[in-house]
Amino acid sequence: MLHIVVCIKQVPDSREIRIDPKTNTLIRQGVPAIVNFYDLHGLEEALRIKDEFGARVTVVSMGPPSADKALKQCVAMGADEGVLISDRAFAGADTLATSYVVALAIDKVGKEWGPVDIVFCGKQTLDGDTGQVGPGVACRLDFDQLTYVEKVEHLDDSKKEIIVHRHLEDGVERVKTKMPVLITALAELNKPRRAALPGVLKSVRYQPVVWTTNDFPDIDRAKIGLKGSPTIVGKTWVPEPKKVDTQMLTADSTDKLANELLDSLFGTELPAKLGWA
Amino acid sequence: MAEERKKPAVGLQPENEVDWSDYRGILVVVEQRDSVAKKVSWQLLGESKRMADKLQAPLMALVIGHHVEQLAHEAVYYGADKVFYCDSEELKDYRTRPYSKLCLHVIRQYKPEIVLFGATYTGRDLAGAIATHLPTGLTADCTQLDVNEERLLMASRPAFSEKMLATILCKQFKPQMATARSGVFQALQRDETRTGEIITVDPQMPENEIATQVLEFIESTQGVNLEDAEVIVSGGRGLGGPAGFKVLQELADALGGVVGASRPAFEAGWISHDHQVGQTGSTVRPKLYIACGISGAVQHTVGMQHSDYIVAINKDPEAPIFKIANYGIVGDLFEVVPALAKAMKSRKKGNPQGVGAVIGDAVAAAQSVHN
Numbered sequence: 001m002l003h004i005v006v007c008i009k010q011v012p013d014s015r016e017i018r019i020d021p022k023t024n025t026l027i028r029q030g031v032p033a034i035v036n037f038y039d040l041h042g043l044e045e046a047l048r049i050k051d052e053f054g055a056r057v058t059v060v061s062m063g064p065p066s067a068d069k070a071l072k073q074c075v076a077m078g079a080d081e082g083v084l085i086s087d088r089a090f091a092g093a094d095t096l097a098t099s100y101v102v103a104l105a106i107d108k109v110g111k112e113w114g115p116v117d118i119v120f121c122g123k124q125t126l127d128g129d130t131g132q133v134g135p136g137v138a139c140r141l142d143f144d145q146l147t148y149v150e151k152v153e154h155l156d157d158s159k160k161e162i163i164v165h166r167h168l169e170d171g172v173e174r175v176k177t178k179m180p181v182l183i184t185a186l187a188e189l190n191k192p193r194r195a196a197l198p199g200v201l202k203s204v205r206y207q208p209v210v211w212t213t214n215d216f217p218d219i220d221r222a223k224i225g226l227k228g229s230p231t232i233v234g235k236t237w238v239p240e241p242k243k244v245d246t247q248m249l250t251a252d253s254t255d256k257l258a259n260e261l262l263d264s265l266f267g268t269e270l271p272a273k274l275g276w277a
Numbered sequence: 278m279a280e281e282r283k284k285p286a287v288g289l290q291p292e293n294e295v296d297w298s299d300y301r302g303i304l305v306v307v308e309q310r311d312s313v314a315k316k317v318s319w320q321l322l323g324e325s326k327r328m329a330d331k332l333q334a335p336l337m338a339l340v341i342g343h344h345v346e347q348l349a350h351e352a353v354y355y356g357a358d359k360v361f362y363c364d365s366e367e368l369k370d371y372r373t374r375p376y377s378k379l380c381l382h383v384i385r386q387y388k389p390e391i392v393l394f395g396a397t398y399t400g401r402d403l404a405g406a407i408a409t410h411l412p413t414g415l416t417a418d419c420t421q422l423d424v425n426e427e428r429l430l431m432a433s434r435p436a437f438s439e440k441m442l443a444t445i446l447c448k449q450f451k452p453q454m455a456t457a458r459s460g461v462f463q464a465l466q467r468d469e470t471r472t473g474e475i476i477t478v479d480p481q482m483p484e485n486e487i488a489t490q491v492l493e494f495i496e497s498t499q500g501v502n503l504e505d506a507e508v509i510v511s512g513g514r515g516l517g518g519p520a521g522f523k524v525l526q527e528l529a530d531a532l533g534g535v536v537g538a539s540r541p542a543f544e545a546g547w548i549s550h551d552h553q554v555g556q557t558g559s560t561v562r563p564k565l566y567i568a569c570g571i572s573g574a575v576q577h578t579v580g581m582q583h584s585d586y587i588v589a590i591n592k593d594p595e596a597p598i599f600k601i602a603n604y605g606i607v608g609d610l611f612e613v614v615p616a617l618a619k620a621m622k623s624r625k626k627g628n629p630q631g632v633g634a635v636i637g638d639a640v641a642a643a644q645s646v647h648n
């Protein structure tokens with residue numbers, strides 16, 4: 001049976017994040033935590049493969065203890081197991097340190113519940129927003145990576161082959177590769193399902209498996225958390241809001257209004273730059 | 278290859294203190310398809326030239342592909358002092374393993390202190406793999422780049438849905454790596470009199486070791502490349518349905534632009550996701566952005582607020598989009614947009630007053646007779 005791992009992260013709902021105008025810092029209080037939007041598309045694709053071919057779906061997340069809610073949500077949707085990798089020592093990790101720990105965890109998941117064929121990650125997170133953790137994990141596991149996937153066209157579970165469509169700026173690439181493989185999911189991939197009753201019932205009592213540094217005897221402590229992160233945040237600032245003197249245009253007919261706008265635009269450098277002149 | 282996979286590469290980071298002093302210069306990894314370079318590659322060379330001069334270090338470029346010799350020369354014309362260039366059949370299409378192996382080889386042999394990639398799908402895929410292998414720090418999606426007296430790359434990027442900017446540094450490792458957005462930096466004027474050294478590099482991975490195969494590339498016909506567009510006419514929930522985009526398309530055609538959308542327009546199935554602007558869509562910086570029937574929620578405006586000129590057309594005078602617009606029109610987009618398209622078309626025909634205006638007035642007059 002196929003074994004699929006889905007990497008998810010609990011992130012603050014960025015709709016709710018505001019900037020404190022006095023201190024210019026982020027107000028995180030009261031900001032609800034959600035499962036990163038793209039990760040749910042990864043989970044949905046794993047569940048579709050499970051529905052069609054039969055598969056074991058294990059969800060993995062590195063985060064604080066409160067992230068167990070995110071894993072329970074995934075179990076409610078249909079995941080078989082959730083693993084929370086949680087330890088104070090992991091805090092402050094950048095993408096390099098995160099991919100190290102997540103890759104170690106996936107390796108361990110493979111040892112506990114069978115070799116892993118596919119890993120799904122999201123395209124990127126709403127908070128980290130780099131899309132670097134997926135390629136990092138693939139590289140450490142020595143899996144082939146297929147990023148920005150918008151469609152799984154074909155999957156052969158006996159030959160362990162997969163054909164996907166990768167989204168690029170100027171088109172779509174059909175790519176074939178052998179499992180094991182790591183895929184990063186775009187929103188176009190699918191529409192995440194709502195949790196159905198059996199899953200919801202299972203999730204109520206469900207407690208995710210929790211692993212700390214002690215569960216990884218070979219872990220290199222120099223490579224985790226803040227200390228293991230090569231990138232550091234130098235300074236942060238709130239960009240000056242763009243100051244615009246909005247000019248509201250009015251006229252007694254729509255056509256005059258249209259020409260008034262064009263007159264204004266033709267009075268700028270736009271016609272020269274855009275070749276209208 | 279699949280049979281003899283290595284164990285997870287746990288021992289990635291250098292064991293002891295490393296002397297990085299022989300790492301010098303800036304390397305830009307040039308991205309191409311079918312021997313045509315992505316604009317962002319030359320833009321990065323332009324920005325890097327300024328930094329390389331500050332560092333008094335060479336500016337280098339890496340060109341990978343098949344039939345790409347001309348691009349090696351182009352890289353010189355756009356400012357590179359030294360170009361590494363690898364031309365081989367198996368490198369025709371981008372694939373992570375052979376490309377990253379080649380980049381790693383060049384980085385280890387020629388030791389640049391900074392390596393930059395375009396923050397494209399391919400650039401981000403490649404940079405993420407390389408940074409992990411080296412290992413080193415990688416900053417994603419930068420919109421500002423600079424170097425300081427300690428030769429540190431100050432890579433700045435938007436954070437928390439563009440509400441903040443953060444400068445990221447990497448002090449411990451070399452090279453310092455970043456991906457940077459398209460359309461933000463200026464390319465140098467192409468100059469065929471510039472000279473530079475071109476160094477041929479051998480491919481590092483034979484085809485039979487590469488599991489991934491690119492079966493085909495389907496160029497998007499109705500899809501758009503918003504990031505490179507100079508004019509975008511965007512529609513939101515106010516369009517009321519897919520037909521509204523036909524109206525916008527006409528204006529976009531007249532202005533030489535493309536059509537964009539807000540998230541609800543995509544979610545309702547009126548248009549495909551590659552048209553979506555905003556936090557969960559594309560970040561765009563066109564010269565002109567016309568928002569039609571879009572209220573101006575922050576998740577939308579983070580993706581378009583840096584456009585040179587913004588025009589907003591909305592029925593609701595209180596719509597927040599007007600706060601960031603240079604020009605605002607309170608009105609029904611189904612009247613204003615066709616009128617604009619018509620007026621623009623007649624101006625392009627060489628009638629600055631706009632024949633459209635005259636015809637439009639005639640129609641209005643005719644209607645008032647009937648009323």
Ligand SMILES: Cc1cc2nc3c(=O)[nH]c(=O)nc-3n(C[C@H](O)[C@H](O)[C@H](O)COP(=O)(O)OP(=O)(O)OC[C@H]3O[C@@H](n4cnc5c(N)ncnc54)[C@H](O)[C@@H]3O)c2cc1C
Pocket residue numbers: 014015037512513514515516538539540541542553554555556557558569570571572573574575576577580590591592593596608609610611
């Ligand atoms: C995590 C997250 C990510 C998101 N990402 C994005 C994103 O990437 N991009 C994005 O756009 N949104 C995004 N959103 C959604 C965002 O919050 C807003 O809901 C959305 O931008 C609103 O779209 P709209 O302006 O088209 O619709 P509305 O807010 O409903 O505005 C419609 C406007 O049309 C006007 N109107 C109606 N009829 C007419 C007419 N005939 N003529 C003229 N004007 C008319 C109305 O006055 C109104 O102002 C995201 C939300 C979340 C939670």
Ligand SMILES: Nc1ncnc2c1ncn2[C@@H]1O[C@H](COP(=O)(O)O)[C@@H](O)[C@H]1O
Pocket residue numbers: 007008009036038039060061062063095098102120121122123124125128129130131132133134
């Ligand atoms: N802490 C984490 N735990 C598990 N998966 C993660 C974590 N951080 C990132 N990921 C995965 O990597 C993807 C890209 O994240 P990022 O590089 O932060 O944009 C996410 O969509 C997740 O699938």
